[in-house]
Amino acid sequence: MMVGKYLKSCPICGGAIKRTKSAYVVGRVVVEPELEVDMCTKCGEEFYTAEQVARAQEKAAKLGVLALQLEEERELKQIGGSLVVSIPKAMVRTLNLSPKEKVKIRLAGRGISITKAKK
Secondary structure: OOOOOOOOEOOOOOOEEEEEEEEEEEOOEEEEEEEEEEEEOOOOOEEOOHHHHHHHHHHHHHHOOOOOOOOOOOOOEEEOOEEEOOOOHHHHHHHOOOOOOOEEEEEEOOEEEEEEOOO
């Protein structure tokens, strides 16, 4: 039996872990047909790396089957009298943003929403 790459035992039930291939599914759509995952032989729980989940969520968002659920905490920087925040690479790729592209920034409740400007 193969041993898990990252886990030795299941953090949920304590069962044995094996390395296997599995599909990453969102709803009824197969987003990634064959990912190597650690799976519990007792309860069947599958464990993905953060990188695998981020890639699959990006792909699902591009396919239109998942609203983008990427979230990151960023530190604000100051340039002159304005505050600046960088947009994470995964979000840039998912939204197909490029340098010097125009975006709209608006207040959204107690937060800020950033969207691509219409051309």
